[in-house]
Amino acid sequence: MTNEKVDVVIVGAGASGSVYASVLAKAGKKVVLLESGPDWELTDLISSEIWGRRIKPAGAPILLDGKNPMTYSAQGGWGVGGAALHYFANFPRLLPTDFRIRSEHNRAHDWPISYADVAPFYDKVAREIGVSGDARAEEKWRPAGEAYPMPPMKTFKNGDIWLKGFEASGIPMVPAPVGMNSVEFKGRPACLYDGWCHVGCPIGALANPQVTYLGDARKAGAEVRAWSTVTRVLTNPAGTKVTGVEYYDDKHQKQIQEASVVVLAAWSAQNPRLLLNSATDKHTKGLGNASGMVGHYMMSHHVASTWAMFDEDTQNHMGTIAVQYMSYERYPKTSHAGAFGSSFITAGFAMKTTDLANSRADLFGPELADYMKRAARRLAGIKAFGEEQPNLENRVELISEKDEFGMPLGKLTHSYDQDAVALWNANFEEGLKVAKAAGAKEAWSGRGSMPTSHLMGGTIMGTSAADSVVNSFGQSHEIPNLWVAGPSIFATAGASNPTFTIFALSQRGAERMASQWGTLTN
Amino acid sequence: MADIGRRSFVKGASLGALAFTVGGAEVVMAAGEARARGVPFRLLDAHQGETLEALGETLVPTAREAGIAHFIDQQLSVPPHESLLQARIFNFRPPFAEFYRTAITAVDAASQKLYARDFAQLTPTEQREFVDRMRQNKIEGWTGRPPGALVYAVLRADAVDVVYGTMEGYEALGIPYMPHIPPEKRW
Numbered sequence: 001m002t003n004e005k006v007d008v009v010i011v012g013a014g015a016s017g018s019v020y021a022s023v024l025a026k027a028g029k030k031v032v033l034l035e036s037g038p039d040w041e042l043t044d045l046i047s048s049e050i051w052g053r054r055i056k057p058a059g060a061p062i063l064l065d066g067k068n069p070m071t072y073s074a075q076g077g078w079g080v081g082g083a084a085l086h087y088f089a090n091f092p093r094l095l096p097t098d099f100r101i102r103s104e105h106n107r108a109h110d111w112p113i114s115y116a117d118v119a120p121f122y123d124k125v126a127r128e129i130g131v132s133g134d135a136r137a138e139e140k141w142r143p144a145g146e147a148y149p150m151p152p153m154k155t156f157k158n159g160d161i162w163l164k165g166f167e168a169s170g171i172p173m174v175p176a177p178v179g180m181n182s183v184e185f186k187g188r189p190a191c192l193y194d195g196w197c198h199v200g201c202p203i204g205a206l207a208n209p210q211v212t213y214l215g216d217a218r219k220a221g222a223e224v225r226a227w228s229t230v231t232r233v234l235t236n237p238a239g240t241k242v243t244g245v246e247y248y249d250d251k252h253q254k255q256i257q258e259a260s261v262v263v264l265a266a267w268s269a270q271n272p273r274l275l276l277n278s279a280t281d282k283h284t285k286g287l288g289n290a291s292g293m294v295g296h297y298m299m300s301h302h303v304a305s306t307w308a309m310f311d312e313d314t315q316n317h318m319g320t321i322a323v324q325y326m327s328y329e330r331y332p333k334t335s336h337a338g339a340f341g342s343s344f345i346t347a348g349f350a351m352k353t354t355d356l357a358n359s360r361a362d363l364f365g366p367e368l369a370d371y372m373k374r375a376a377r378r379l380a381g382i383k384a385f386g387e388e389q390p391n392l393e394n395r396v397e398l399i400s401e402k403d404e405f406g407m408p409l410g411k412l413t414h415s416y417d418q419d420a421v422a423l424w425n426a427n428f429e430e431g432l433k434v435a436k437a438a439g440a441k442e443a444w445s446g447r448g449s450m451p452t453s454h455l456m457g458g459t460i461m462g463t464s465a466a467d468s469v470v471n472s473f474g475q476s477h478e479i480p481n482l483w484v485a486g487p488s489i490f491a492t493a494g495a496s497n498p499t500f501t502i503f504a505l506s507q508r509g510a511e512r513m514a515s516q517w518g519t520l521t522n
Numbered sequence: 523m524a525d526i527g528r529r530s531f532v533k534g535a536s537l538g539a540l541a542f543t544v545g546g547a548e549v550v551m552a553a554g555e556a557r558a559r560g561v562p563f564r565l566l567d568a569h570q571g572e573t574l575e576a577l578g579e580t581l582v583p584t585a586r587e588a589g590i591a592h593f594i595d596q597q598l599s600v601p602p603h604e605s606l607l608q609a610r611i612f613n614f615r616p617p618f619a620e621f622y623r624t625a626i627t628a629v630d631a632a633s634q635k636l637y638a639r640d641f642a643q644l645t646p647t648e649q650r651e652f653v654d655r656m657r658q659n660k661i662e663g664w665t666g667r668p669p670g671a672l673v674y675a676v677l678r679a680d681a682v683d684v685v686y687g688t689m690e691g692y693e694a695l696g697i698p699y700m701p702h703i704p705p706e707k708r709w
Contacts, residue, residue, distance in 0.1 A: 073610060192700075194702070365580060
């Protein structure tokens with residue numbers, strides 16, 4: 001069945017898709033969002049780690065391969081709101097050095113834009129959806145910008161207890177910027193600090209898409225079609241324009257949605273899968289893939305978690321899943337001798353019983369039961385997120401096996417290089433020093449399999465089709481009315497949690513699309 | 523605590539409890555209650571249920587009574603996109619029953635080699651020793667996939683769910699649960 005043509009069809013109703021929908025619907029465009037999962041509402045967000053798994057990935061799996069498989073299910077999203085329905089809402093930004101690694105270090109690649117190009121959009125997003133923090137305090141590490149619209153969040157003992165250790169280690173900590181309300185903001189209530197953010201905040205204190213961009217988009221007339229799985233992007237016979245998408249609806253019926261512009265906002269692994277599966281005789285390697293880069297340069301953050309037991313009550317059930325304190329002090333790429341890449345240091349977060357159990361994954365039986373009792377009031381943690389450099393071999397590709405709609409499954413291959421491993425180890429060493437200086441009774445590194453946190457790359461931005469998939473706005477180098485949004489367009493990963501940058505780049509891209517509309521539809 | 527009243531400002535969740543089949547009718551109850559009432563398994567056979575209970579109890583004390591086998595069995599019977607099992611978070615590919623079947627088969631095969639008995643028939647001391655070796659991938663002759671350490675991780679996580687992931691589990695540890703939308707039947 002062919003539906004009435006619209007101005008814009010957006011594939012994916014998560015963080016990036018919701019921004020595009022809001023900006024374009026407000027600009028008077030007819031917008032349809034197609035989302036493969038359910039249409040979650042705030043009343044679906046039950047305060048339970050067990051029940052919270054309903055909003056985690058389902059549907060066709062991405063098969064995992066490589067030395068460090070990119071385990072994505074805990075962080076990924078499924079359904080309207082995407083991963084941003086249950087994200088931690090840590091809102092650090094990338095720093096100027098992230099945009100010019102090639103120029104400064106002859107490593108990786110430069111972005112085609114600078115920090116100054118993105119900074120106004122960080123500020124705009126903060127004004128739009130609400131960010132709590134202390135911008136002035138951050139400006140010891142970054143160029144000045146606007147103040148955040150809300151003061152920092154409350155802190156608790158599980159964060160405060162680390163400050164002495166960081167100070168002794170020469171690492172200044174400042175209030176972390178978060179996409180949560182420290183006070184009432186635009187009619188949304190202030191946070192209650194009970195730590196259920198990661199299963200979805202039903203009161204709207206956390207800036208999930210439902211209460212921000214997506215809500216605005218719907219008010220402006222955007223239509224959201226849940227249970228709609230896109231399988232191909234369609235082109236005209238000449239292969240010069242996209243004409244819409246093919247998708248399967250909630251009854252598994254094939255549908256065609258024609259549109260003047262197609263935006264792929266389906267997350268870093270699915271965007272390349274869709275482009276590769278949309279190959280034609282004019283685009284034999286997949287749409288927008290003259291460079292052969294579609295699916296390549298998949299990136300992640302590694303995380304070094306340091307755990308510690310204290311004599312005092314750490315109030316670890318209180319706070320938010322977002323962190324209370326942060327530092328860019330180890331963000332310069334060569335901060336640790338023998339390693340390369342940025343580290344973003346954080347402290348203080350609420351924990352649930354699963355977190356307590358996972359902090360000592362080696363314990364079981366009576367020892368675990370005993371540990372749980374002690375950890376319930378005495379445990380606290382710090383985390384250092386580390387940058388992975390883009391590697392061509394880390395990739396998404398199609399395999400012969402197909403999903404229920406006949407679309408080839410994607411396989412994601414990922415391995416960390418020696419720089420990443422060295423940085424991970426350095427962050428562990430520093431974490432233990434901080435814990436000791438903080439007066440921890442006992443401290444240990446949360447090792448095990450090297451973790452993969454946040455998924456980026458796959459359709460990276462650059463200056464031309466020779467070395468990248470899209471330009472800095474997310475527009476395909478080859479097909480002007482095909483756009484890609486979200487972390488897949490990041491050229492490098494930095495070490496900062498990505499969602500604030502996803503919002504900012506999407507705002508920038510969507511405004512560009514609206515301003516250049518005539519050139520896209522002629 | 524500030525503004526407790528707002529915690530309950532959004533109500534109406536109706537997906538809190540699990541549906542078990544009793545006498546041909548669907549009855550909503552917690553997994554521990556289903557075990558106590560002798561609710562038949564939907565997919566597991568008696569040996570699989572017994573093995574999961576023995577593994578769960580070894581991993582997290584009281585997991586048997588909390589209904590780990592009934593929890594897993596009930597969750598295996600729902601569509602994968604509705605599943606609450608940790609297998610979903612561990613990136614296993616549906617159907618998740620395949621993981622549990624192969625895990626139980628591998629555990630029993632290794633237990634037979636080491637002790638000439640299935641895992642559920644081992645003494646608590648032997649079960650503990652077995653699980654410790656499985657955790658470290660140190661069981662010689664372990665066959666097939668998934669590896670022992672992964673079986674340990676997933677079943678331990680399931681056991682943590684039924685013992686500590688409930689409102690009762692929080693209470694037992696003295697941790698305030700503080701829900702916005704409380705799960706029904708105290709899940």
